[in-house]
Amino acid sequence: xxxxxxxxxxxxxxxxxxxxIECRSLDFQATTMxxxxxxxxxxxxxxxTSNEGSKATYEQGVEKDKFLINHASLTLSTLTVTSAHPxxxxxxxxxxxxxxxxxxxxGDGTRLSIL
Amino acid sequence: SQKIEQNSEALxxxxxxxxxxxxxxxxxxxxxxxxxxxxxxxGPVFLLLIRENEKEKRKxxxxxxxxxxxxxxxxxxxxxxPADSATxxxxxxxxxxxxxxxxxxxxxxxxxxx
Numbered sequence: 001x002x003x004x005x006x007x008x009x010x011x012x013x014x015x016x017x018x019x020x021i022e023c024r025s026l027d028f029q030a031t032t033m034x035x036x037x038x039x040x041x042x043x044x045x046x047x048x049t050s051n052e053g054s055k056a057t058y059e060q061g062v063e064k065d066k067f068l069i070n071h072a073s074l075t076l077s078t079l080t081v082t083s084a085h086p087x088x089x090x091x092x093x094x095x096x097x098x099x100x101x102x103x104x105x106x107g108d109g110t111r112l113s114i115l
Numbered sequence: 116s117q118k119i120e121q122n123s124e125a126l127x128x129x130x131x132x133x134x135x136x137x138x139x140x141x142x143x144x145x146x147x148x149x150x151x152x153x154x155x156x157x158g159p160v161f162l163l164l165i166r167e168n169e170k171e172k173r174k175x176x177x178x179x180x181x182x183x184x185x186x187x188x189x190x191x192x193x194x195x196x197p198a199d200s201a202t203x204x205x206x207x208x209x210x211x212x213x214x215x216x217x218x219x220x221x222x223x224x225x226x227x228x229x
Contacts (some may be wrong), residue, residue, distance in 0.1 A: 005160075006158070020163055031214075034216065036216075036221075042221065043204065043219045043220060043221040043222055044159070044204070044219045046176065046216070046217075048220070049216060055125070057117070091156075093158045093159075094191060095158070095159075095168050096211060097215040098215070098216060101147050101164065101166075101208070101215060102215055103149055103151075103161035103215075104159075104161070104215065105161070106158030106159050106160070107158050108156075108157050108158045109156065109157065
């Protein structure tokens with residue numbers, strides 16, 4: 001089946017640090033990748049949609065300058081949390097889609113903890 | 116705007132029983148609906164997709180129904196096992212879907228006791 005690899009799985013860093021998270025589709029080409037944020041016991045909240053070769057589309061309330069997304073190839077999208085602060089601590093999950101009504105394939109998430 | 120509701124309270128059942136989870140939606144007529152399983156600290160895993168013209172879909176011990184009149188989907192796990200314990204999410208295509216963007220429900224946590 002389709003596999004999505006997300007790295008790193010856990011990050012603990014000081015306030016003010018920028019953190020980059022990678023999302024790779026290992027055995028298929030993903031025309032679209034999605035970035036979600038999930039707080040404890042809550043559902044996935046879509047942050048942005050990333051399309052290869054074009055600018056990401058951000059959901060309302062998500063700061064594009066805070067959460068930089070780069071989708072350089074059909075198999076790699078990165079999310080950079082710039083100048084992270086404690087309120088940015090969360091579980092970030094990426095997924096890759098192949099369009100239409102196909103299911104999304106999720107990475108295993110990145111637990112980000114900002115001290 | 117579209118709204119998806121799942122029972123936020125955990126569902127506790129005995130091993131061997133059938134678990135039934137509910138997903139209700141409003142302000143929308145989706146072409147399909149998907150169900151995912153999420154284990155703690157992991158990303159969701161796709162389980163089943165059911166289209167609007169399908170009443171029922173089965174996969175091994177899983178069964179999903181889709182009632183477009185009631186705007187409801189039911190997710191059943193028969194002969195439940197402790198390993199089925201997880202959070203189950205329903206997801207609908209985004210109302211302004213230009214790809215396969217999904218909107219997720221809040222999920223229902225299932226606990227199967229041995």
